[in-house]
Amino acid sequence: xxxxxxxxxxxxxxxxxxxxxxxxxxxxxxxxxxxxxxxxxxxxxxxxxxxxxxxxxxxxxxxxxxxxxxxxxxxxxxxxxxxxxxxxxxxxxxxxxxxxxxxxxxxxxxxxxxxxxxxxxxxxxxxxxxxxxxxxxxxxxxxxxxxxxxxxxxxxxxxxxxxxxxxxxxxxxxxxxxxxxxxxxxxxxxxxxxxxxxxxxxxxxxxxxxxxxxxxxxxxxxxxxxxxxxxxxxxxxxxxxxxxxxxxxxxxxxxxxxxxxxxxxxxxxxxxxxxxxxxxxxxxxxxxxxxxxxxxxxxxxxxxxxxxxxxxxxxxxxxxxxxxxxxxxxxxxxxxxxxxxxxxxxxxxxxxxxxxxxxxxxxxxxxxxxxxxxxxxxxxxxxxxxxxxxxxxxxxxxxxxxxxxxxxxxxxxxxxxxxxxxxxxxxxxxxxxxxxxxxxxxxxxxxxxxxxxxxxxxxxxxxxxxxxxxxxxxxx
Numbered sequence: 001x002x003x004x005x006x007x008x009x010x011x012x013x014x015x016x017x018x019x020x021x022x023x024x025x026x027x028x029x030x031x032x033x034x035x036x037x038x039x040x041x042x043x044x045x046x047x048x049x050x051x052x053x054x055x056x057x058x059x060x061x062x063x064x065x066x067x068x069x070x071x072x073x074x075x076x077x078x079x080x081x082x083x084x085x086x087x088x089x090x091x092x093x094x095x096x097x098x099x100x101x102x103x104x105x106x107x108x109x110x111x112x113x114x115x116x117x118x119x120x121x122x123x124x125x126x127x128x129x130x131x132x133x134x135x136x137x138x139x140x141x142x143x144x145x146x147x148x149x150x151x152x153x154x155x156x157x158x159x160x161x162x163x164x165x166x167x168x169x170x171x172x173x174x175x176x177x178x179x180x181x182x183x184x185x186x187x188x189x190x191x192x193x194x195x196x197x198x199x200x201x202x203x204x205x206x207x208x209x210x211x212x213x214x215x216x217x218x219x220x221x222x223x224x225x226x227x228x229x230x231x232x233x234x235x236x237x238x239x240x241x242x243x244x245x246x247x248x249x250x251x252x253x254x255x256x257x258x259x260x261x262x263x264x265x266x267x268x269x270x271x272x273x274x275x276x277x278x279x280x281x282x283x284x285x286x287x288x289x290x291x292x293x294x295x296x297x298x299x300x301x302x303x304x305x306x307x308x309x310x311x312x313x314x315x316x317x318x319x320x321x322x323x324x325x326x327x328x329x330x331x332x333x334x335x336x337x338x339x340x341x342x343x344x345x346x347x348x349x350x351x352x353x354x355x356x357x358x359x360x361x362x363x364x365x366x367x368x369x370x371x372x373x374x375x376x377x378x379x380x381x382x383x384x385x386x387x388x389x390x391x392x393x394x395x396x397x398x399x400x401x402x403x404x405x406x407x408x409x410x411x412x413x414x415x416x417x418x419x420x421x422x423x424x425x426x427x428x429x430x431x432x433x434x435x436x437x438x439x440x441x442x443x444x445x446x447x448x449x450x451x452x453x454x455x456x457x458x459x460x461x462x463x464x465x466x467x468x469x470x471x472x473x474x475x476x
Contacts, residue, residue: 001426004387004413008432008455008472012051015469016040018456020173021445024086027094027149032448036456036471039080039463040064041100055145055153057081062101062138065464075462078168078192079138083175087216088182094147097159097184097216099174105139110165115197116324117340125341129165129198132229136163139227140170142186144216159184159214160238161227162207165200166192169271172375173254173443180257180264183213183243187268189251195273195322195340196314201248202348204293204303205230209313211246211255211268213287232294239294243287246309248316248352253443256392258379258450265416267356267392269377270311270318274325275337277374278311278318278355279394281416285309305351312352315344319358319422356392357414357425361400369410369427370400376444380413382451385476391415393428393453393474395441408434409441409457411474432472442469 011034020037026045034046041058044051065075083099090096110129118124129135142160147153164170169189176185190201190209201209207229220237228234231242251271258265260283269279286307296303314322322345323337339345362370376395380388391413398407411428434457443456452473459468 001414001424002387003426003429004385005429005431006385006411007475008430009475010470011046011454011473012036012044012471013469014467015044015051015471016042016466017458017463018443018469018471019080019082020084021443021454021456021471022084022086023447025091027091027147034447034454034471035084035086037081037084038469039077039082040466041081043081043084057098057100060100060103062103062106065462075460075464077463078170078172079140080463082170082172083142083186085175085177085184088177088179094149095156095216096145096147096153097175098141098143098145099171099186100141101164101170102139102141102161107134107136107138109137109167110135110191111193111197115193115195117195117197119338119340119342124197127197129200129229132163136165136229137167137192139163142175142214157223158225159216159241160186160207161225162188163227163229164191164208165198165229168192169251171252171254173445174252176255176257178213178257179259181213182217184216185245185255186212186214187249187252187255188212190249190313195324196250199314199344201250201313202315202344204244204247205232205297207231209247209249210244211249211252211309213243213245215241215243231290232297234290239290242290244290244293244308245285245287246311248311248313248348250311250313250317253374253376256377256379256446258381258392265379267377267379268311269374269394270313270355271374272361273317273322274361275323276318276320276358276360277371277396278358279374279377279392279414280311280353281356281392282309282353310348310352312348315341315346315348316352318355321345354422356416357423359396359412359425367427368425369396369412371396371410372398372400375409375442376455378444378446378453379450380446380453381449382453384451385453385474388413388428393444395444395455397440397442406434406436407438407440409439411441411455
Protein backbone atom coordinates (compact mmCIF):
# COMPACT_ATOMS: atom_id res chain seq x y z
CA UNK A 1 0.00 0.00 0.00
CA UNK A 2 1.08 3.60 -0.62
CA UNK A 3 3.15 5.22 2.12
CA UNK A 4 1.26 8.26 3.42
CA UNK A 5 2.69 11.16 5.41
CA UNK A 6 0.51 13.71 7.19
CA UNK A 7 0.84 16.69 9.50
CA UNK A 8 -1.03 17.28 12.75
CA UNK A 9 -2.39 20.79 13.28
CA UNK A 10 -3.35 21.52 16.92
CA UNK A 11 -6.87 22.92 17.27
CA UNK A 12 -7.44 22.70 21.03
CA UNK A 13 -4.92 22.08 23.81
CA UNK A 14 -4.93 21.39 27.55
CA UNK A 15 -8.34 19.76 27.71
CA UNK A 16 -9.44 16.62 29.50
CA UNK A 17 -9.41 13.24 27.78
CA UNK A 18 -11.51 13.50 24.58
CA UNK A 19 -13.90 10.59 23.91
CA UNK A 20 -15.93 11.94 20.96
CA UNK A 21 -14.94 14.27 18.10
CA UNK A 22 -17.62 15.22 15.57
CA UNK A 23 -19.11 18.26 13.89
CA UNK A 24 -22.55 19.73 13.47
CA UNK A 25 -24.27 23.06 12.76
CA UNK A 26 -25.98 24.69 15.72
CA UNK A 27 -29.59 25.83 15.27
CA UNK A 28 -29.59 29.33 13.78
CA UNK A 29 -25.89 29.07 12.92
CA UNK A 30 -24.25 28.80 9.50
CA UNK A 31 -20.87 27.26 10.39
CA UNK A 32 -20.07 23.60 10.94
CA UNK A 33 -18.34 23.45 14.31
CA UNK A 34 -16.20 20.79 15.94
CA UNK A 35 -17.67 19.34 19.13
CA UNK A 36 -15.42 17.65 21.69
CA UNK A 37 -16.79 15.47 24.48
CA UNK A 38 -14.46 14.64 27.36
CA UNK A 39 -14.53 11.56 29.54
CA UNK A 40 -15.15 13.58 32.70
CA UNK A 41 -18.37 15.07 31.28
CA UNK A 42 -17.65 18.30 29.41
CA UNK A 43 -18.74 19.07 25.85
CA UNK A 44 -16.99 21.94 24.05
CA UNK A 45 -17.30 23.38 20.57
CA UNK A 46 -14.92 25.45 18.51
CA UNK A 47 -15.41 28.48 16.31
CA UNK A 48 -13.72 31.76 15.41
CA UNK A 49 -10.53 30.67 17.12
CA UNK A 50 -12.25 30.13 20.48
CA UNK A 51 -13.50 27.14 22.44
CA UNK A 52 -16.85 27.39 24.19
CA UNK A 53 -18.71 25.15 26.61
CA UNK A 54 -21.81 23.51 25.13
CA UNK A 55 -22.72 21.36 28.14
CA UNK A 56 -21.14 20.38 31.46
CA UNK A 57 -22.51 17.23 33.11
CA UNK A 58 -19.54 16.47 35.35
CA UNK A 59 -21.85 16.30 38.37
CA UNK A 60 -23.83 13.53 36.65
CA UNK A 61 -20.75 11.36 35.96
CA UNK A 62 -19.55 8.58 38.26
CA UNK A 63 -16.35 9.32 40.16
CA UNK A 64 -13.65 8.18 37.77
CA UNK A 65 -10.38 6.40 38.45
CA UNK A 66 -11.39 4.80 41.73
CA UNK A 67 -12.76 1.34 40.90
CA UNK A 68 -11.65 -2.17 40.04
CA UNK A 69 -9.33 -4.22 42.30
CA UNK A 70 -5.74 -3.77 41.20
CA UNK A 71 -6.60 -0.62 39.23
CA UNK A 72 -8.02 1.49 42.05
CA UNK A 73 -6.11 4.66 42.76
CA UNK A 74 -4.11 4.53 39.55
CA UNK A 75 -6.54 6.70 37.66
CA UNK A 76 -7.21 4.47 34.64
CA UNK A 77 -10.89 4.14 33.80
CA UNK A 78 -13.17 3.37 30.86
CA UNK A 79 -16.36 4.86 32.28
CA UNK A 80 -17.59 8.43 31.99
CA UNK A 81 -19.07 10.32 29.05
CA UNK A 82 -18.48 7.88 26.18
CA UNK A 83 -21.16 8.82 23.62
CA UNK A 84 -22.49 11.95 21.91
CA UNK A 85 -24.66 12.03 18.78
CA UNK A 86 -26.61 14.80 17.09
CA UNK A 87 -29.99 14.03 15.54
CA UNK A 88 -29.94 14.23 11.70
CA UNK A 89 -32.43 17.12 12.06
CA UNK A 90 -30.51 18.73 14.94
CA UNK A 91 -30.41 22.11 13.18
CA UNK A 92 -34.23 22.16 13.24
CA UNK A 93 -35.18 20.18 16.35
CA UNK A 94 -32.16 20.66 18.64
CA UNK A 95 -32.11 16.99 19.70
CA UNK A 96 -28.91 15.27 20.75
CA UNK A 97 -28.03 12.10 22.68
CA UNK A 98 -25.61 11.18 25.45
CA UNK A 99 -24.21 7.92 26.80
CA UNK A 100 -22.48 8.10 30.17
CA UNK A 101 -21.82 6.35 33.49
CA UNK A 102 -24.13 7.65 36.19
CA UNK A 103 -22.91 9.27 39.42
CA UNK A 104 -23.75 7.41 42.61
CA UNK A 105 -24.13 3.99 40.98
CA UNK A 106 -20.80 2.46 42.02
CA UNK A 107 -21.14 -1.22 42.92
CA UNK A 108 -18.70 -3.97 43.94
CA UNK A 109 -18.41 -5.57 40.48
CA UNK A 110 -19.63 -8.93 39.22
CA UNK A 111 -16.55 -10.95 40.27
CA UNK A 112 -14.40 -10.71 43.37
CA UNK A 113 -11.15 -11.66 41.65
CA UNK A 114 -9.32 -11.30 38.34
CA UNK A 115 -10.70 -13.61 35.63
CA UNK A 116 -8.78 -15.78 33.21
CA UNK A 117 -10.24 -18.80 31.42
CA UNK A 118 -8.67 -22.22 31.99
CA UNK A 119 -9.53 -24.82 29.33
CA UNK A 120 -8.69 -27.51 31.91
CA UNK A 121 -11.29 -26.17 34.34
CA UNK A 122 -14.77 -26.11 32.76
CA UNK A 123 -16.08 -23.98 35.63
CA UNK A 124 -14.11 -21.02 34.30
CA UNK A 125 -15.69 -21.48 30.87
CA UNK A 126 -19.29 -21.48 32.09
CA UNK A 127 -19.54 -18.70 34.65
CA UNK A 128 -22.90 -17.03 35.20
CA UNK A 129 -23.55 -13.45 36.25
CA UNK A 130 -25.73 -13.88 39.32
CA UNK A 131 -27.24 -11.43 41.83
CA UNK A 132 -27.16 -8.78 39.13
CA UNK A 133 -29.07 -6.21 41.16
CA UNK A 134 -26.23 -6.05 43.69
CA UNK A 135 -23.19 -7.56 41.91
CA UNK A 136 -22.47 -4.95 39.26
CA UNK A 137 -19.99 -2.12 38.78
CA UNK A 138 -22.10 0.82 37.61
CA UNK A 139 -25.08 1.95 35.55
CA UNK A 140 -24.75 3.50 32.09
CA UNK A 141 -27.51 5.67 30.70
CA UNK A 142 -28.53 6.72 27.19
CA UNK A 143 -30.43 10.00 27.22
CA UNK A 144 -32.17 12.38 24.82
CA UNK A 145 -31.47 16.09 25.31
CA UNK A 146 -32.71 19.21 23.55
CA UNK A 147 -31.12 22.56 22.76
CA UNK A 148 -33.72 25.29 22.44
CA UNK A 149 -32.82 28.74 21.21
CA UNK A 150 -31.48 31.17 23.82
CA UNK A 151 -31.54 28.55 26.58
CA UNK A 152 -29.30 25.88 28.06
CA UNK A 153 -29.60 22.26 26.86
CA UNK A 154 -32.15 20.26 28.85
CA UNK A 155 -32.64 16.54 29.31
CA UNK A 156 -35.90 15.30 27.78
CA UNK A 157 -35.95 11.58 28.56
CA UNK A 158 -33.89 8.49 29.28
CA UNK A 159 -33.89 5.86 26.55
CA UNK A 160 -32.00 3.10 28.39
CA UNK A 161 -30.45 2.42 31.78
CA UNK A 162 -27.91 -0.39 31.55
CA UNK A 163 -26.38 -2.16 34.53
CA UNK A 164 -22.76 -3.04 33.73
CA UNK A 165 -20.79 -5.92 35.31
CA UNK A 166 -17.32 -4.32 35.28
CA UNK A 167 -15.73 -0.89 34.92
CA UNK A 168 -14.42 -1.40 31.38
CA UNK A 169 -15.70 -2.14 27.85
CA UNK A 170 -18.51 0.39 27.84
CA UNK A 171 -17.81 1.47 24.27
CA UNK A 172 -16.36 4.81 23.21
CA UNK A 173 -17.83 7.13 20.59
CA UNK A 174 -20.69 4.74 21.25
CA UNK A 175 -23.57 6.75 19.73
CA UNK A 176 -23.92 7.51 16.01
CA UNK A 177 -26.89 8.01 13.73
CA UNK A 178 -27.27 5.74 10.71
CA UNK A 179 -27.66 7.69 7.44
CA UNK A 180 -29.41 4.59 6.05
CA UNK A 181 -32.15 4.11 8.62
CA UNK A 182 -32.17 7.41 10.50
CA UNK A 183 -31.95 5.43 13.74
CA UNK A 184 -29.59 5.97 16.64
CA UNK A 185 -26.90 3.27 16.71
CA UNK A 186 -25.62 2.24 20.15
CA UNK A 187 -22.48 0.11 20.40
CA UNK A 188 -22.17 -1.72 23.72
CA UNK A 189 -19.03 -3.50 24.86
CA UNK A 190 -19.17 -6.97 26.41
CA UNK A 191 -19.08 -5.59 29.95
CA UNK A 192 -15.36 -5.98 30.56
CA UNK A 193 -13.01 -7.96 32.80
CA UNK A 194 -11.26 -9.54 29.78
CA UNK A 195 -12.24 -12.75 27.97
CA UNK A 196 -15.98 -12.00 28.47
CA UNK A 197 -16.33 -14.31 31.52
CA UNK A 198 -20.12 -14.68 31.21
CA UNK A 199 -20.15 -14.92 27.39
CA UNK A 200 -22.58 -11.99 27.24
CA UNK A 201 -21.55 -11.05 23.71
CA UNK A 202 -23.00 -14.22 22.12
CA UNK A 203 -26.17 -14.42 24.25
CA UNK A 204 -29.09 -13.01 22.25
CA UNK A 205 -30.85 -11.78 25.41
CA UNK A 206 -27.90 -9.81 26.74
CA UNK A 207 -27.68 -6.12 25.87
CA UNK A 208 -23.90 -6.25 26.34
CA UNK A 209 -21.70 -7.04 23.33
CA UNK A 210 -24.14 -5.82 20.67
CA UNK A 211 -24.67 -3.15 18.02
CA UNK A 212 -28.21 -1.86 18.56
CA UNK A 213 -30.48 0.47 16.62
CA UNK A 214 -32.85 2.72 18.59
CA UNK A 215 -35.83 4.28 16.84
CA UNK A 216 -35.88 7.62 18.63
CA UNK A 217 -38.93 8.76 16.63
CA UNK A 218 -41.10 6.48 18.77
CA UNK A 219 -42.29 7.93 22.04
CA UNK A 220 -42.50 5.17 24.64
CA UNK A 221 -43.97 7.53 27.28
CA UNK A 222 -41.43 6.00 29.68
CA UNK A 223 -39.07 8.74 30.76
CA UNK A 224 -36.94 6.86 33.28
CA UNK A 225 -36.85 3.14 32.48
CA UNK A 226 -35.57 0.58 35.00
CA UNK A 227 -31.89 -0.41 35.02
CA UNK A 228 -31.55 -3.75 33.23
CA UNK A 229 -29.00 -6.09 31.68
CA UNK A 230 -31.18 -8.19 29.36
CA UNK A 231 -33.58 -7.26 26.57
CA UNK A 232 -36.46 -9.23 28.11
CA UNK A 233 -36.23 -7.09 31.27
CA UNK A 234 -37.12 -3.94 29.32
CA UNK A 235 -40.68 -2.59 29.26
CA UNK A 236 -42.44 -3.68 26.07
CA UNK A 237 -42.73 -0.14 24.60
CA UNK A 238 -38.93 0.18 24.81
CA UNK A 239 -38.41 -3.31 23.36
CA UNK A 240 -40.43 -2.19 20.35
CA UNK A 241 -37.99 0.65 19.61
CA UNK A 242 -34.94 -1.64 19.39
CA UNK A 243 -33.38 -3.82 16.72
CA UNK A 244 -30.03 -5.61 16.90
CA UNK A 245 -27.54 -5.33 14.03
CA UNK A 246 -24.73 -7.45 15.42
CA UNK A 247 -23.43 -9.49 18.31
CA UNK A 248 -20.03 -10.94 19.17
CA UNK A 249 -18.68 -7.51 20.17
CA UNK A 250 -15.82 -7.14 22.65
CA UNK A 251 -15.50 -3.34 22.64
CA UNK A 252 -16.12 -0.96 19.76
CA UNK A 253 -14.79 2.59 19.18
CA UNK A 254 -17.89 3.61 17.22
CA UNK A 255 -19.31 2.84 13.79
CA UNK A 256 -18.51 4.71 10.56
CA UNK A 257 -20.68 4.85 7.42
CA UNK A 258 -19.08 5.37 4.00
CA UNK A 259 -21.40 6.14 1.09
CA UNK A 260 -20.64 4.18 -2.06
CA UNK A 261 -23.05 4.90 -4.91
CA UNK A 262 -26.51 4.25 -3.42
CA UNK A 263 -25.44 2.18 -0.43
CA UNK A 264 -23.22 2.44 2.65
CA UNK A 265 -20.22 0.46 3.79
CA UNK A 266 -20.27 0.11 7.57
CA UNK A 267 -16.95 -0.03 9.44
CA UNK A 268 -16.59 -1.19 13.02
CA UNK A 269 -13.49 -2.04 15.00
CA UNK A 270 -13.37 -4.72 17.67
CA UNK A 271 -10.79 -4.12 20.37
CA UNK A 272 -8.67 -7.23 20.89
CA UNK A 273 -7.75 -9.26 23.93
CA UNK A 274 -4.08 -10.30 24.01
CA UNK A 275 -3.10 -10.78 20.39
CA UNK A 276 -4.88 -8.80 17.69
CA UNK A 277 -7.02 -5.72 16.92
CA UNK A 278 -9.54 -5.97 14.08
CA UNK A 279 -11.62 -3.80 11.76
CA UNK A 280 -14.72 -5.23 10.10
CA UNK A 281 -16.76 -3.97 7.18
CA UNK A 282 -20.17 -4.92 5.82
CA UNK A 283 -22.77 -3.47 3.47
CA UNK A 284 -25.85 -5.66 3.73
CA UNK A 285 -27.31 -6.74 7.03
CA UNK A 286 -30.65 -7.83 8.41
CA UNK A 287 -31.32 -6.44 11.87
CA UNK A 288 -33.46 -8.52 14.20
CA UNK A 289 -36.21 -6.78 16.20
CA UNK A 290 -35.69 -7.27 19.92
CA UNK A 291 -39.29 -8.49 20.21
CA UNK A 292 -38.41 -11.37 17.85
CA UNK A 293 -35.32 -12.24 19.87
CA UNK A 294 -37.41 -12.35 23.02
CA UNK A 295 -40.10 -14.51 21.40
CA UNK A 296 -37.48 -16.97 20.15
CA UNK A 297 -35.85 -17.11 23.58
CA UNK A 298 -39.17 -17.79 25.34
CA UNK A 299 -39.83 -20.66 22.91
CA UNK A 300 -36.25 -21.91 23.27
CA UNK A 301 -35.78 -21.60 19.51
CA UNK A 302 -33.24 -19.68 17.45
CA UNK A 303 -34.40 -16.67 15.43
CA UNK A 304 -33.65 -16.43 11.74
CA UNK A 305 -30.11 -15.04 11.67
CA UNK A 306 -29.68 -14.82 7.90
CA UNK A 307 -27.98 -11.49 7.27
CA UNK A 308 -27.35 -10.92 10.98
CA UNK A 309 -23.77 -9.81 11.76
CA UNK A 310 -21.64 -11.78 14.23
CA UNK A 311 -18.12 -10.48 14.93
CA UNK A 312 -17.20 -13.79 16.55
CA UNK A 313 -16.13 -12.77 20.05
CA UNK A 314 -15.57 -14.47 22.53
CA UNK A 315 -14.60 -17.53 20.50
CA UNK A 316 -12.68 -15.48 17.96
CA UNK A 317 -10.33 -12.55 18.29
CA UNK A 318 -10.44 -11.11 14.79
CA UNK A 319 -9.34 -13.81 12.34
CA UNK A 320 -7.87 -16.20 14.94
CA UNK A 321 -9.35 -18.26 17.78
CA UNK A 322 -9.20 -16.39 21.08
CA UNK A 323 -6.08 -17.44 22.96
CA UNK A 324 -4.36 -16.56 26.19
CA UNK A 325 -0.63 -16.29 26.69
CA UNK A 326 1.67 -17.87 29.22
CA UNK A 327 5.43 -17.83 29.49
CA UNK A 328 7.57 -20.77 28.42
CA UNK A 329 9.73 -21.77 31.38
CA UNK A 330 12.32 -23.39 29.13
CA UNK A 331 12.67 -20.21 27.05
CA UNK A 332 11.52 -16.93 28.68
CA UNK A 333 11.70 -15.08 25.36
CA UNK A 334 8.90 -17.23 23.91
CA UNK A 335 5.20 -17.35 24.84
CA UNK A 336 2.77 -20.23 24.49
CA UNK A 337 -0.61 -19.31 23.00
CA UNK A 338 -3.40 -21.61 24.14
CA UNK A 339 -6.92 -21.56 22.65
CA UNK A 340 -9.21 -20.36 25.43
CA UNK A 341 -12.63 -21.36 24.08
CA UNK A 342 -12.21 -24.16 21.56
CA UNK A 343 -15.86 -25.29 21.48
CA UNK A 344 -17.13 -21.75 21.00
CA UNK A 345 -14.60 -21.10 18.24
CA UNK A 346 -16.01 -24.12 16.41
CA UNK A 347 -19.65 -23.06 16.91
CA UNK A 348 -19.10 -19.56 15.55
CA UNK A 349 -16.51 -20.43 12.90
CA UNK A 350 -18.88 -20.26 9.92
CA UNK A 351 -21.32 -17.69 11.34
CA UNK A 352 -18.83 -14.96 12.07
CA UNK A 353 -17.88 -12.07 9.81
CA UNK A 354 -14.28 -12.11 8.65
CA UNK A 355 -12.38 -8.91 9.44
CA UNK A 356 -11.39 -6.42 6.78
CA UNK A 357 -7.96 -6.12 8.35
CA UNK A 358 -6.19 -7.01 11.58
CA UNK A 359 -3.03 -5.81 13.26
CA UNK A 360 -1.14 -7.51 16.04
CA UNK A 361 0.25 -6.65 19.45
CA UNK A 362 3.55 -8.13 18.32
CA UNK A 363 4.58 -7.79 14.67
CA UNK A 364 8.14 -8.43 13.47
CA UNK A 365 7.59 -6.87 10.04
CA UNK A 366 9.67 -3.68 9.68
CA UNK A 367 6.90 -1.63 8.03
CA UNK A 368 4.21 -2.54 10.60
CA UNK A 369 3.77 -1.92 14.31
CA UNK A 370 2.85 -3.69 17.50
CA UNK A 371 -0.41 -2.24 18.83
CA UNK A 372 -2.15 -1.99 22.19
CA UNK A 373 -5.83 -1.11 21.66
CA UNK A 374 -7.89 0.20 18.75
CA UNK A 375 -9.38 3.62 19.61
CA UNK A 376 -10.90 4.96 16.39
CA UNK A 377 -12.15 3.92 12.94
CA UNK A 378 -13.30 6.49 10.38
CA UNK A 379 -13.97 6.53 6.64
CA UNK A 380 -12.22 9.37 4.81
CA UNK A 381 -13.78 10.83 1.66
CA UNK A 382 -11.83 14.07 1.39
CA UNK A 383 -9.33 15.13 -1.25
CA UNK A 384 -7.02 17.11 1.02
CA UNK A 385 -4.98 13.96 1.62
CA UNK A 386 -5.34 12.36 -1.84
CA UNK A 387 -3.64 9.05 -0.99
CA UNK A 388 -6.24 8.43 1.74
CA UNK A 389 -9.35 9.26 -0.30
CA UNK A 390 -11.87 6.42 -0.05
CA UNK A 391 -9.93 4.59 2.64
CA UNK A 392 -10.74 3.73 6.24
CA UNK A 393 -8.37 5.28 8.76
CA UNK A 394 -7.83 3.88 12.23
CA UNK A 395 -5.79 4.65 15.29
CA UNK A 396 -4.21 2.66 18.12
CA UNK A 397 -3.74 4.15 21.55
CA UNK A 398 -0.02 3.28 21.75
CA UNK A 399 2.67 1.40 19.89
CA UNK A 400 4.04 -1.65 21.66
CA UNK A 401 5.87 -0.23 24.70
CA UNK A 402 8.96 -2.30 23.98
CA UNK A 403 9.39 -0.60 20.63
CA UNK A 404 9.08 3.08 21.51
CA UNK A 405 9.69 5.44 24.42
CA UNK A 406 8.22 7.91 25.09
CA UNK A 407 4.82 6.45 24.28
CA UNK A 408 3.29 7.31 20.91
CA UNK A 409 -0.02 6.33 19.37
CA UNK A 410 -0.21 5.35 15.74
CA UNK A 411 -2.37 6.17 12.71
CA UNK A 412 -2.89 3.66 9.90
CA UNK A 413 -5.25 2.97 7.03
CA UNK A 414 -6.65 0.20 4.88
CA UNK A 415 -9.18 -0.25 2.06
CA UNK A 416 -11.92 -2.67 1.12
CA UNK A 417 -10.67 -5.18 -1.45
CA UNK A 418 -12.75 -5.86 -4.54
CA UNK A 419 -12.69 -9.59 -3.71
CA UNK A 420 -13.73 -8.86 -0.10
CA UNK A 421 -10.76 -10.78 1.31
CA UNK A 422 -8.67 -9.79 4.32
CA UNK A 423 -6.57 -6.78 3.38
CA UNK A 424 -3.24 -5.45 4.58
CA UNK A 425 -2.78 -2.03 6.20
CA UNK A 426 -0.19 0.71 6.12
CA UNK A 427 1.13 3.02 8.82
CA UNK A 428 0.49 6.74 8.31
CA UNK A 429 3.59 8.71 9.21
CA UNK A 430 3.18 11.96 11.16
CA UNK A 431 5.63 14.82 11.58
CA UNK A 432 4.40 16.37 14.81
CA UNK A 433 6.94 16.79 17.62
CA UNK A 434 5.36 15.80 20.93
CA UNK A 435 8.61 16.40 22.79
CA UNK A 436 9.51 14.15 25.70
CA UNK A 437 5.94 13.58 26.90
CA UNK A 438 3.66 10.66 26.14
CA UNK A 439 1.06 10.92 23.37
CA UNK A 440 -1.67 8.30 23.57
CA UNK A 441 -4.03 8.45 20.56
CA UNK A 442 -7.40 8.18 22.28
CA UNK A 443 -9.94 9.10 19.62
CA UNK A 444 -10.51 9.68 15.90
CA UNK A 445 -13.31 11.74 14.37
CA UNK A 446 -14.51 13.35 11.14
CA UNK A 447 -16.69 16.18 9.99
CA UNK A 448 -20.18 15.61 8.58
CA UNK A 449 -19.00 15.03 5.00
CA UNK A 450 -16.02 12.87 6.07
CA UNK A 451 -13.63 15.25 4.31
CA UNK A 452 -11.66 16.09 7.46
CA UNK A 453 -10.04 13.94 10.13
CA UNK A 454 -9.62 14.88 13.77
CA UNK A 455 -7.31 13.13 16.23
CA UNK A 456 -7.48 13.26 20.02
CA UNK A 457 -4.22 12.70 21.93
CA UNK A 458 -3.60 12.53 25.66
CA UNK A 459 -0.45 12.78 27.72
CA UNK A 460 -1.45 10.05 30.17
CA UNK A 461 -3.48 6.85 30.42
CA UNK A 462 -5.11 8.17 33.59
CA UNK A 463 -8.34 10.12 33.43
CA UNK A 464 -7.41 11.65 36.80
CA UNK A 465 -4.41 13.38 35.20
CA UNK A 466 -6.29 16.44 34.04
CA UNK A 467 -5.87 18.84 31.11
CA UNK A 468 -3.34 16.79 29.13
CA UNK A 469 -5.36 16.56 25.94
CA UNK A 470 -4.84 17.97 22.46
CA UNK A 471 -7.20 17.75 19.49
CA UNK A 472 -5.56 17.90 16.07
CA UNK A 473 -6.76 18.17 12.53
CA UNK A 474 -4.97 15.67 10.31
CA UNK A 475 -3.77 17.52 7.20
CA UNK A 476 -1.57 16.88 4.19
